Amino acid sequence: MEFQIQLPDTFQTMDIRTLLEREWLVPRKTRHFLRIRKGVLVNGDVKMFHEEVKSADIVTLKLEKSDYPKVSVLCGNQRFVEVLYEDEHILVVNKPFGMKTHPNQPNETNTLLNHVADYLAKDNQVPYVVHRLDKETSGAILFAKNPFILPILSRMLEKKELHRVYQAIASGIIHKNEFTIDKKIGRDRHDRRKRVIDERGGKRAITHVRLVEVDKQTNTSKLELILDTGRTHQIRVHLQSIHHAIIGDPLYAEKFTSRRLMLHARELSFIHPFTKEQLIIQTNDTLF
Known part of the structure; x- marks a missing residue:
């Protein structure tokens, strides 16, 4: 297995030991064997760890x-994989609503992870989960293509x-254009599927909300949301806590009035760890 990476123009000069340990997080044992085997080359020449x-x-x-x-x-079946971005190291796909991100049982084959595994099998690669989306949530999700x-x-x-x-359609008319929900979230002691606001024992959760449009005819509000934290069911619990549960939420809405949960991960953006390129990846579909 060989990885070849060209350092970007913005790269700050450092020694190889620092690059491997602090920038690329290569495990200590692996760094040891790379050093012993003289497995680090720079521009085709074997280099020592103290060299820059x-x-x-x-x-x-x-x-x-x-x-x-x-x-x-x-x-699984690669026909369920809609690729939004791909390079040698990472893959971003659009998860359909109603599909689990990864298996919970060893024999499951109908999750997004299984389908992505089928897609990558042609290149003898396997996917690694970086973050998750709820089964009921659709949208952009990131996988690593190598360990x-x-x-x-x-x-x-x-x-x-x-x-x-994220995009969401919430019940009721929201009047503030922008606001932040900062409420701790913990497990529901009475229902293991659910989470609740728990200011004493929960973990901090912060959701920034922007009102896009209200629809007085359907008594709903279209929202854009950005997370500072990634707690389970965070957006769903936060909106329910201000009495604006997401339309179609089978766990937190009082009335199940839609064929699906109206929550969609519309955009994923980050600096590529190797090229340092700014990536802004959006899904082709939207809720509104």
């Missing part, structure tokens, strides 16, 4: 299969460097 790399350098890592053991994912980039993307998610914009 600079912008436009081409860094090649010669890895063994044992450095990043391949996981096993059962294949090398997975910890980098996971750190970006943790540091809030993956920005997601």
Whole structure:
């Protein structure tokens, strides 16, 4: 297994040890074997860890299969995969509503992860989940195409460097143009499927809301939402807590008045960890 990455023009000169450890999050054991095997090349030449790399350098890592053991994912059907963006390392697809992101049982094959596995099988690759969407939610979702980039993307998610914009249609007329919901969310002790506002024992959750349009005829409000945190059912619980549950929500709406949950992950944006290019990826479909 070999990875070749050209450092971007904005790259700040550093030694190879720092690049592998702090920028690319290569595990300590893997770094050790790369050093022993002389598995780091810069512009085609073997380099030591104390040597520096600079912008436009081409860094090649010669890895063994044992450095990043391949996981096993059962294949579904790639016809369910709508690709929004793809390169050597990452894949963004549009998840349909009603489809789970990943299996909960070992023999499941009808989740998005299974379908993406079938799509990548032609290149002998498997997908790795970076973040999730609820089964009832549709929209853009990011997968890593190899285990090398997975910890980098996971750190970006943790540091809030993956920005997601959602669309929702909520019940009732909302009068504020912009506002923020900052309420802690915890588990519902009476229903394991649900989450509740729990200011004492919950985890902090912040949702920024922008009113797009109100429809007085249907008594609904079209919203754009941006998350500072990624708690389970965050948007759904936050909107329900201000008495504007999402239309079609089978768990949190008082009346189930739609064939689907009207919540859609419309846009995903981030700085590519290797090219440093700003990526803004939108779905082809929208709620409004």
